[in-house]
Structure formats: C-alpha cells, structure tokens
Amino acid sequence: MAFYRQNEESFLEGNVKAFEHFGGVPHKLIFDNARVAVKEGFGAHAKPQARYQALSAHYAFKMEFCNPSKGNEKGLVENLVGWIRRNILVPVPRVKDIDELNQILMTNCLKYRSHQIRGHEQTVGQMYEIDKSLLYSLPKYVFDSSKSISVSVDEYSTVRFDRNNYSVPVKYVGKNVSIKAYGNILTIFYRGQEIAKHNRSYGSNKTTYKLEHYIDLLEQKPRAVFNAKPVKDHVKQELLEWGQILPGGAKDMVKVLRLCVDYGSDKLLEIKKQIPAGVTPTVDLIRSYLIDHNTPVKSTQKIIDTVNVEEVDLCIYDRQYVVAQ
Numbered sequence: 001m002a003f004y005r006q007n008e009e010s011f012l013e014g015n016v017k018a019f020e021h022f023g024g025v026p027h028k029l030i031f032d033n034a035r036v037a038v039k040e041g042f043g044a045h046a047k048p049q050a051r052y053q054a055l056s057a058h059y060a061f062k063m064e065f066c067n068p069s070k071g072n073e074k075g076l077v078e079n080l081v082g083w084i085r086r087n088i089l090v091p092v093p094r095v096k097d098i099d100e101l102n103q104i105l106m107t108n109c110l111k112y113r114s115h116q117i118r119g120h121e122q123t124v125g126q127m128y129e130i131d132k133s134l135l136y137s138l139p140k141y142v143f144d145s146s147k148s149i150s151v152s153v154d155e156y157s158t159v160r161f162d163r164n165n166y167s168v169p170v171k172y173v174g175k176n177v178s179i180k181a182y183g184n185i186l187t188i189f190y191r192g193q194e195i196a197k198h199n200r201s202y203g204s205n206k207t208t209y210k211l212e213h214y215i216d217l218l219e220q221k222p223r224a225v226f227n228a229k230p231v232k233d234h235v236k237q238e239l240l241e242w243g244q245i246l247p248g249g250a251k252d253m254v255k256v257l258r259l260c261v262d263y264g265s266d267k268l269l270e271i272k273k274q275i276p277a278g279v280t281p282t283v284d285l286i287r288s289y290l291i292d293h294n295t296p297v298k299s300t301q302k303i304i305d306t307v308n309v310e311e312v313d314l315c316i317y318d319r320q321y322v323v324a325q
Helices: 008-022 050-059 071-087 098-114 124-132 215-220 229-234 237-243 250-263 265-274 283-290 315-324
Strands: 028-031 038-040 062-065 147-152 158-161 164-167 176-181 185-190 193-199
Touching: 008 050, 050 062, 071 098, 098 124, 147 158, 158 176, 164 193, 215 250, 237 250, 237 265, 250 265, 250 283, 265 283
Parallel strands: 028 062
Antiparallel strands: 147 176, 158 164, 176 185, 185 193
C-alpha cells in the first residue's frame, strides 16, 4: 500500500489495513529502526513511540526492531520489496491518483498468491491459509490510526490542518469540528457526523475546495459565481464560458453548477456537444437532456400492450332520468 509520506499516521494505518486484509494479527512484528516507530535506541534496546505501543497493546502483538544497516535480519521482507519493484513498478505505472496505484498494487499482490515458490509443493495462497489459522483474532474495535484535532471553521468555510486548509459546507462557519487525518485522506466531523472528506495535502499553504460546499452560498449571492475560488478551481473553463452565454447570466450559471454537483461536469459537457449549433442554451434545455428517454425497461417489469375495457350499460342514465321526472 502506497502513502504520500512516511509519517506516523501512515505507518499506523498501514499496519491496521494489513491486519484487516489478512483477517488476523501475527504474534510478532519485526520492523526497521525507523523513527516513526522508535523513539530512541535501536534493536533490542529500542524504545517504541507511544502510538506504536498503543497499537501493540490494542492488537496484542510483540514488538521487535532490527538493528541499523542489518538487512539480513529481515531478508524475506527485502526480497518481497524487490519482487514488487521488478514485477509491479517496472515500467513505472501511470495513474491518475494514489487510489488507482493502490488498486494496482493490491491486484498484483493477490495474483502472487497463485505463485509456487521453488522447493514448495503448495502455492503462496495455500501456505497463507495455514498461517492464517494461527493468527490472533481481530479485536472488536478497529484501532484509530488518525491524527485527530478539534478546530473552528473560519469565515471562508475552511479548516486548517498541518499548514493547509480544507473546505467544509458553509453552514458550519464558526462551529467547532473534529479533524481525523490519515495517511492519504482527511475526514472532518461535526458532532460525530462526517461533513467533509478530502485527499490529504502535503506542502504549505494549500487550500482544497469542494464546489458542493459553497453551492448554497452561491445561490444566495449569484453575482460572485464567475470569480469564486471554489468555482475556478473545480469547474472547467469550457463550462464557465458556456455558462456566460446563458440568458439568465450569473443566476443561470449557479443553476448549472448545481447540476454539476448532482451529475458531474463531464455529463454537462457531453450535453453541450449534443445541443445543435446556433441554439441558445437554457437551463431548462440542459435539464431536458439530462432525462434519459432511452432507459430500457427492466425485465422484471411487465409491459402491457393491450387494455381491457369493460362494457357499460349506458341505458341506466335514461332510466334514472325517467324516475327523476
């Protein structure tokens, strides 16, 4: 599993994800003498970091640390790292984000279970099933590997964590929220309810916006739509230029952005290509293209091609008329 940084929360999360994937916990874990796990000392004299001690206590495994520059103490790990480099990372994979990279890593590692090591009668997967029966059971609760803090939402509807800002819905301005930062993801909660989720930024003074967090405010103040930072950062220039020719101006552009939040900007750009040249686009016209008239009827639904009409004796009305007279 790949992480952006070799920090404490990524280190802890990697362990937790491994335990969950393997469905149990080894009796003993051997690690490098890395500072994310070791506070001071090395090898048998290492003093673990407090959070790593908490992880060990939660999952009840024994901690052991290697000596510096002693790759022979973990030869199997070094060999597997080399296998991954040669078989998965050569050539260097081209991915759109770290989630796609991790999916590639997972897929290839699962394929390795069918590999049969020279000198062994069973595959890697078959030998793992034997090991799995000896693992400690997972505890009832998952260890929280995040770095957690409480902060106040500023007037720009953002929160600050580790030198970077992240947006939340505008209705939470001025409220205290909780941030849980994991290796690659940052999640924000208000009174125990998740209100925002972002890819974690590393660096300094970056602000990550999400358009849906500001759409309610833009509906109240539509004149700001073309200059708003969340719009410029998330809406393609082609879509913004298209919105400027809408009859309703900024108000219509906000309505289009609401459709972006609901359907995605790529869907709207497809509609833009479908509208004939020379036709002035309107919000209602765009909405009409979002209705898919070609959706097939599910096979479980009965299609009625005939209508049974019961015959009615209309003479009853004449009889009632005679009685009334």
